[in-house]
Amino acid sequence: MTIKYTFQGLLIYVVIAAYLLAFLTTVLGRKKTGNGLYLAGFIIAAITFGYRWYDARHVPFQNLFEVFLSMGMMVYPLSIFCRRSLRVGGETMDMLLGAILLFPAGFIFKAEPQKLPPALQSWLFIPHVAVYLMSYVIMAKATVQAFCQLKAKPAYTDENLVDPEIGTYRIICFGFPLLTLGLILGSWWGKLAWGDYWGWDPKELWSLASWLVYIGYLHFRYMFGKKHARINSCLAILGMSVILITLLWANLSKIFPGLHNYAS
Amino acid sequence: MKLNRCIMWTALLAICLLTILSVFGAFCGAPKAKLIFNSIPLGVYWSGLAVLLIAGFVQFSRLLHKPGLFMVHAGCLLILVGSMWGSETGHQLQKRFLDSQKIPSGYMVIYEGESEKHIVAEGLKQTLGELPFSIKLNDFRLEHYPADEDSVPRLYIKTHQGQVLQLIAKAGEEISLGQGKGKLRIVRTFRNFRITVEDEEKIVTDQGQAAENPAVQVVIELPDSNSYTRYVFENFAGFTHGENLLQLSYVSQGPQIIRDYFSDVVIIENGKEVAAKSIEVNHPLHYAGYHFYQHSYDSQAGKYTILSVTSDSGLYTVYGGYWLLSLGVLWQFWFRHITIGLEMSKVKTKVLIQ
Ligand code: HEM
Numbered sequence: 001m002t003i004k005y006t007f008q009g010l011l012i013y014v015v016i017a018a019y020l021l022a023f024l025t026t027v028l029g030r031k032k033t034g035n036g037l038y039l040a041g042f043i044i045a046a047i048t049f050g051y052r053w054y055d056a057r058h059v060p061f062q063n064l065f066e067v068f069l070s071m072g073m074m075v076y077p078l079s080i081f082c083r084r085s086l087r088v089g090g091e092t093m094d095m096l097l098g099a100i101l102l103f104p105a106g107f108i109f110k111a112e113p114q115k116l117p118p119a120l121q122s123w124l125f126i127p128h129v130a131v132y133l134m135s136y137v138i139m140a141k142a143t144v145q146a147f148c149q150l151k152a153k154p155a156y157t158d159e160n161l162v163d164p165e166i167g168t169y170r171i172i173c174f175g176f177p178l179l180t181l182g183l184i185l186g187s188w189w190g191k192l193a194w195g196d197y198w199g200w201d202p203k204e205l206w207s208l209a210s211w212l213v214y215i216g217y218l219h220f221r222y223m224f225g226k227k228h229a230r231i232n233s234c235l236a237i238l239g240m241s242v243i244l245i246t247l248l249w250a251n252l253s254k255i256f257p258g259l260h261n262y263a264s
Numbered sequence: 265m266k267l268n269r270c271i272m273w274t275a276l277l278a279i280c281l282l283t284i285l286s287v288f289g290a291f292c293g294a295p296k297a298k299l300i301f302n303s304i305p306l307g308v309y310w311s312g313l314a315v316l317l318i319a320g321f322v323q324f325s326r327l328l329h330k331p332g333l334f335m336v337h338a339g340c341l342l343i344l345v346g347s348m349w350g351s352e353t354g355h356q357l358q359k360r361f362l363d364s365q366k367i368p369s370g371y372m373v374i375y376e377g378e379s380e381k382h383i384v385a386e387g388l389k390q391t392l393g394e395l396p397f398s399i400k401l402n403d404f405r406l407e408h409y410p411a412d413e414d415s416v417p418r419l420y421i422k423t424h425q426g427q428v429l430q431l432i433a434k435a436g437e438e439i440s441l442g443q444g445k446g447k448l449r450i451v452r453t454f455r456n457f458r459i460t461v462e463d464e465e466k467i468v469t470d471q472g473q474a475a476e477n478p479a480v481q482v483v484i485e486l487p488d489s490n491s492y493t494r495y496v497f498e499n500f501a502g503f504t505h506g507e508n509l510l511q512l513s514y515v516s517q518g519p520q521i522i523r524d525y526f527s528d529v530v531i532i533e534n535g536k537e538v539a540a541k542s543i544e545v546n547h548p549l550h551y552a553g554y555h556f557y558q559h560s561y562d563s564q565a566g567k568y569t570i571l572s573v574t575s576d577s578g579l580y581t582v583y584g585g586y587w588l589l590s591l592g593v594l595w596q597f598w599f600r601h602i603t604i605g606l607e608m609s610k611v612k613t614k615v616l617i618q
Contacts, residue, residue: 115409115521122546177593184586192546195369195557195572197582198347200297202290209286216279223272242287250290 001107008055011048012106015041015072016099023095038095042076045102049073056113061129062120064251065109072102074137082141086174087160088167093144101137124189132182136243138175139214142168143240146233165229168236169221176214183211206246213239271319278313302351310348317341332596339589346581354578366553366575367393374401375568379532383573395573397533397552404561404569405526417453419480419496422511433480433514441510446486448510454479455516457497468495478516525558527569543571550576 004012018041026034049070052060060066075098082088105111149164162170186207191197198204217235226232285306289297300306317337320327327333348354351368358364370383370392381398382391417433423441431439431450438449454470457479461467468481478498485491496512524544531539531551541549549556559572 115523117522121524173597177590177597180593181590184590188583188586191555191579192548193557195548195555195559195574197579200289200294200301202293202297205286205290205297209283209290212279212283212286216276216283219272219276219279223276 002110004106004111006111008048008051008111009106011044011051012069012072012102015045015048016102016106018044019095019099019102023092023099026092026095034092034095038076038079038091038098041095041098042073045069045073045076045098052113059126061126061133062114063109064248065105065111067129067133067247068101068103068105068109071133071137072098072105074134075101075141078137078141082171082174083161086167086170087162088141088145088170089161090141090144090148090167094141097137097140097144101140122189122192124185124192128182128185128189131178131185135175135178135182136247138171138178139236139240139243142171142175143237145171146236149229149233150237165226165232168233172214172217172236172239176218179211179214183207203246203250206242206250210239210242210246213242268323271316271323275316275320278309278316281309282313302353307348307353310344314341314344314348317344330596332592332600335588335592336596337592339585339587339592342585342588343582344585346578346583346585348578349581350575350578355575358577364577365393366577367573368577369572369574371559372399372556372571372573373568374399374527374529374571376401376404388570395552395554397531397538399556399571400530400532401527401569402530403526403528404566405528406561406566407523407526409521409523417478417480417514417516419448419450419482420513420515421448422513424510433516441484444487446484449483449485451481451483451493453516454481457495478514480514482512484510525561525569527558527561527571529556529571553577 003009018037022034022037022041024034025037049060052066052069056062056066060070075094079091079094083091145164145167149168161167186204187197190199190204213235217232217239220228220235221232224231285300289300292300317340320337327337349358355364355366355368358366367383370385371388372380372383373388374380377400379398379400381395383393383395384391419431419433421429421431421439421441423429423445425442427442429439429441431437431448433450433453435450435452438447440447454468455476455478456471457477458469458471459466460469480496481493482496483491483493494512496514498514498516527543529541529543529549530537531549539549539551543549543556543558545558548558553576555574555576557572557574558569560570562568
């Protein structure tokens with residue numbers, strides 16, 4: 001664990017603090033203050049993202065520091081969209097999620113900007129990584145809903161909002177096209193850069209596995225609806241677990257050597 | 265009804281099996297996973313999955329009538345068929361039954377100024393076959409990122425006690441070499457150091473912009489007020505400079521990072537040049553059913569390039585599948601709801617107007 005004594009590091013810590021304070025104040029019943037802090041955290045996160053883009057001279061999606069920084073910025077718009085369009089709540093947990101997502105950027109991964117190697121200089125770099133990161137954050141929110149369903153605890157008491165089981169399903173339906181596009185754009189890019197649209201690389205196989213778990217979820221839910229709500233939720237949580245492995249373990253562990261591995 | 269349930273359960277089982285196999289394959293590493301997923305049992309599995317998808321279309325009319333569901337499942341079917349057609353086994357079957365001579369994949373090693381038509385296997389020794397045309401490499405080039413503005417030229421000084429000192433190599437900069445050891449001063453830097461002789465006198469000059477022979481001129485001033493001049497060349501790092509046993513190294517800029525590789529090639533068919541392209545990473549050449557990619561190069565002398573070659577059989581079917589699958593999921597999960605939402609708002613406004 002290292003502390004970053006830079007302007008960028010300072011901004012990240014301010015966002016983490018804002019998200020955590022937003023969470024605490026909301027839990028203590030001061031919803032308005034909580035929302036204000038959450039919005040402030042998002043604005044500073046967006047500024048940090050922009051600053052990093054300017055500083056590194058490429059969109060900050062290259063290494064795990066940049067990936068977590070970007071994801072930490074995506075939580076707030078997702079909360080707003082889910083409440084307004086999908087009628088799914090859970091913003092309080094989103095505030096905590098934002099802080100958790102920024103933690104690795106603040107304390108674990110190195111922030112030194114790197115030059116883009118030839119294979120990353122493709123127009124597909126931005127859409128491929130952007131849709132994946134968005135889908136990961138969306139699926140993380142769906143997982144929180146799934147845990148709420150398992151605990152049989154409604155996350156909120158607003159009549160306009162759906163229950164956590166439906167919440168999980170709606171969010172997964174929203175995120176699944178992005179997950180699919182991430183996989184397809186990655187495959188297309190692989191064809192352009194390396195000559196193969198599928199290389200059986202560990203990271204590719206983990207990402208295929210995570211996509212398949214969500215396909216399993218969608219088919220299972222089509223077959224049984226809400227009858228086996230607990231299994232539905234467990235499948236959603238399994239999907240997120242495989243995504244976590246795809247994002248972290250497959251990149252960092254020497255067990256999975258390959259084109260996407262940073263361990264060496 | 266029973267058959268429907270049976271199909272759905274089998275589909276679920278097939279998805280579950282593929283998930284487990286993917287995880288297993290991830291632990292095996294790419295080369296072994298490739299063998300597993302291209303093996304005969306897996307061939308049976310892929311064909312079974314395709315049959316299952318077709319059975320789904322036959323049994324569930326919604327899969328045919330709902331555009332999103334149709335595109336998603338038809339896309340998967342196309343990807344399966346296209347990738348099986350383009351696989352090594354697919355190529356072998358095409359050779360056997362359709363007399364196709366296409367080579368699924370391999371590599372080409374081409375020297376500058378020479379033509380090549382042989383495709384070799386991964387170890388670059390075994391020949392896999394010949395192309396009906398040849399590829400000539402006119403030039404192989406590397407492009408570097410411009411040196412960082414913040415990576416200024418530096419002189420590294422290793423004293424006889426093993427201490428490493430660093431000094432910015434700018435005229436006038438100086439550094440103490442330790443108590444009683446004197447000091448070192450930078451006099452001049454050269455991008456391209458040359459010595460010419462005029463009237464039997466050696467003249468040192470800096471020639472040209474290209475950093476061919478970067479060097480720095482230093483003066484070492486000893487405490488006894490003697491001094492001597494030395495030239496430190498970047499290309500001879502760590503050269504020991506006698507009297508004071510100093511090891512001096514000059515680094516004129518930060519490490520050069522490669523930005524891109526280029527192979528300028530022309531295709532020669534029946535003795536005529538029919539196409540030309542500068543192949544670079546992410547910009548392959550496509551010709552006569554093959555894609556040619558920048559794969560590797562002669563890192564020592566830059567005299568040859570290594571291209572990887574893949575047949576495009578089945579590729580456009582797979583791409584068609586990608587389009588259908590992408591449009592299908594977007595339609596099924598996003599746009600359908602937006603259009604339903606718009607319809608609903610129209611109904612609402614109509615009610616209000618009435
Ligand atoms: C293996 C044979 C398969 C069969 C027999 C099958 C069958 C079905 C059926 C009957 C539905 C429900 C349609 C409805 O809403 O009425 C469905 C939904 C769906 N299937 Fe498949 N499927 C198969 C494989 C796949 C695969 C490989 C994918 C991969 C993309 C896939 C993706 C989907 C999606 C995204 C839905 C929509 C689920 C939803 O709306 O919640 N299916 N499938």
